[in-house]
Amino acid sequence: MLIRGVALLAGCYLTGQLLGETLGRLLHTNANIGGVGFAMLLLIFAQNWLEKRDRFLPQMQSGILFWSNLYIPVIVAMSATQNVRVALSSGFTALLAGVVPVALCLLFLPLLSAAKPPVETPTEWTT
Amino acid sequence: MDYITTLLVKNGLIVAFLVTGLLMVVSDELSRKLTRSKIPGSAIAIFLGLSMAYVGGLLTGGSKGIADIKALSGFELMGGSMLRDFAIVSTALGVSFAVVRKTGMAGVLSLLIGVVFTFSCGAVIAYLMGYSDAKSIVTIGAGACTFIVGPVTGAAVGASSDVIANSIAAGLVKSILVTIGTPLIARSIGLNNPSTAMIFGGLMGTTSGVAAGLAATDPKLVPYGAMTATFYTGLGCLLCPSVLYLLVAALVGH
Numbered sequence: 001m002l003i004r005g006v007a008l009l010a011g012c013y014l015t016g017q018l019l020g021e022t023l024g025r026l027l028h029t030n031a032n033i034g035g036v037g038f039a040m041l042l043l044i045f046a047q048n049w050l051e052k053r054d055r056f057l058p059q060m061q062s063g064i065l066f067w068s069n070l071y072i073p074v075i076v077a078m079s080a081t082q083n084v085r086v087a088l089s090s091g092f093t094a095l096l097a098g099v100v101p102v103a104l105c106l107l108f109l110p111l112l113s114a115a116k117p118p119v120e121t122p123t124e125w126t127t
Numbered sequence: 128m129d130y131i132t133t134l135l136v137k138n139g140l141i142v143a144f145l146v147t148g149l150l151m152v153v154s155d156e157l158s159r160k161l162t163r164s165k166i167p168g169s170a171i172a173i174f175l176g177l178s179m180a181y182v183g184g185l186l187t188g189g190s191k192g193i194a195d196i197k198a199l200s201g202f203e204l205m206g207g208s209m210l211r212d213f214a215i216v217s218t219a220l221g222v223s224f225a226v227v228r229k230t231g232m233a234g235v236l237s238l239l240i241g242v243v244f245t246f247s248c249g250a251v252i253a254y255l256m257g258y259s260d261a262k263s264i265v266t267i268g269a270g271a272c273t274f275i276v277g278p279v280t281g282a283a284v285g286a287s288s289d290v291i292a293n294s295i296a297a298g299l300v301k302s303i304l305v306t307i308g309t310p311l312i313a314r315s316i317g318l319n320n321p322s323t324a325m326i327f328g329g330l331m332g333t334t335s336g337v338a339a340g341l342a343a344t345d346p347k348l349v350p351y352g353a354m355t356a357t358f359y360t361g362l363g364c365l366l367c368p369s370v371l372y373l374l375v376a377a378l379v380g381h
Contacts, residue, residue: 009213009216009217010213012216013212013213013216016216017212020361023361024361024364027365029279029361029364029365029368030279030282030283030364031275031276031279031360031361031363031364031365032360032361033358033361033362033364033365034357034358034361035212035357036212036215036216036334036353036354036357037353037354037355037357037358039212039216039219040215040216040218040219040222040350040353040354040357041219041227041354043216043217043219043220044219044222044224044227047220047221048224061220064217064220065217065220067213067214067217068214068217068218068220070214071214071215071217071218071342071346071349072151072169072172072342072346073144073147073148073151073205074205074206074210074211074214075169075173075206075211075214075335075338075339075342076147076150076151076169076172076173076175076176076206077143077147077176077202077205077206078176078206078207078211078335078339079173079174079176079177079180079206079306079339080147080176080177080179080180080183080192080193080194080202080206081180081191081192081193081194081202081203081206081207082177082180082192082299082302082303082335083180083184083190083191083192083295083299084177084178084180084181084184084192084299084303085180085181085184085185085188085192086184086190086295086296086299087296087299087300087302087303088181091293091296092256093252093253093256093258093267093293093297094267094270094293094294094296094297094300095297095300096252096256097248097249097252097253097267097268097270097271097293097294097297097300098271098296098297098298098299098300098301098304099300099301099304100248100252101244101245101248101249101271101301102245102301102304102305102308102331104244104248105240105241105244105245105248105330105331106312106316106330108237108240108241108244108330109316109317109318109323109326109327109330110316110317112233112236112237112240112326112330113233113317113322113323113326
């Protein structure tokens with residue numbers, strides 16, 4: 001049962017990545033456009049679809065939750081493989097180009113947050 | 128002693144699980160004892176991870192952080208894009224689709240602003256720092272977006288290799304700044320709900336930075352931020368070498 005969840009996740013992941021790669025090719029870029037985003041949307045739809053038919057069993061869910069709980073350790077491992085040496089020893093131009101736009105971009109955050117329609121906080125959020 | 132290293136290399140991924148696990152135990156203890164859980168253990172773990180990457184880079188002169196040390200080469204797989212993206216996708220389980228749909232437009236807008244504005248800032252900085260040809264200006268501007276957009280754009284417009292190296296460095300600085308900075312400023316910028324996390328992901332774009340920064344802030348926000356951030360690099364690779372390059376070329380004259 002567990003493997004069904006993992007397989008569902010893997011199926012969504014690969015389909016999403018394929019969509020992202022295809023979109024990138026159609027638009028003549030060398031990049032994957034939104035593969036992870038598509039995969040996430042697919043997983044959300046698949047979950048809804050299966051839940052409506054009572055086919056989304058708890059063991060299946062735990063196969064996906066296992067990976068979702070491994071997320072932070074994976075990110076820690078990712079941090080440990082970043083090229084921090086180059087970032088810290090980079091020239092002044094790279095330093096400025098890395099820092100200034102981030103700081104200025106943050107100014108847009110309150111504007112855009114205010115522009116979106118009010119969203120009711122999902123109930124699970126209050127916990 | 129050689130056979131021990133061989134054993135560790137052969138079981139690289141398992142070694143990475145063990146070392147990361149120990150690192151997180153230490154981080155959780157530090158978080159509880161030194162900061163009374165004010166700074167989350169995950170934030171400390173990510174910071175320690177970055178420090179380890181720096182040490183790895185210093186010791187080996189390589190570009191893959193701690194993974195360049197032979198016995199720890201399994202980190203490359205555990206922290207690589209395959210497992211990272213797989214784990215990010217899994218966090219979509221339980222995401223509220225209502226929030227995603229309602230914030231959708233603001234998310235798209237934040238992506239466009241994020242790419243175009245970041246690019247413009249980077250390009251202006253490149254110009255002020257003495258770069259005068261469109262190829263270099265565009266490549267540095269693209270590097271300010273993410274460390275993938277920079278080299279992709281540089282290769283597409285034919286920039287020189289030192290400019291491309293500079294653009295990668297700019298992207299790395301951004302990624303690390305977002306990783307460390309997000310939990311520090313989250314409260315003051317209202318980054319405590321899924322909608323704002325989606326907009327934040329679109330504005331910042333660096334998937335590794337956003338994912339790690341949000342993980343250190345509140346893991347529940349990660350899927351929302353990651354969902355928009357994942358479109359950013361692609362959009363940057365689409366816009367920078369094309370429309371934005373033509374625009375800059377027209378502005379500087381060659």
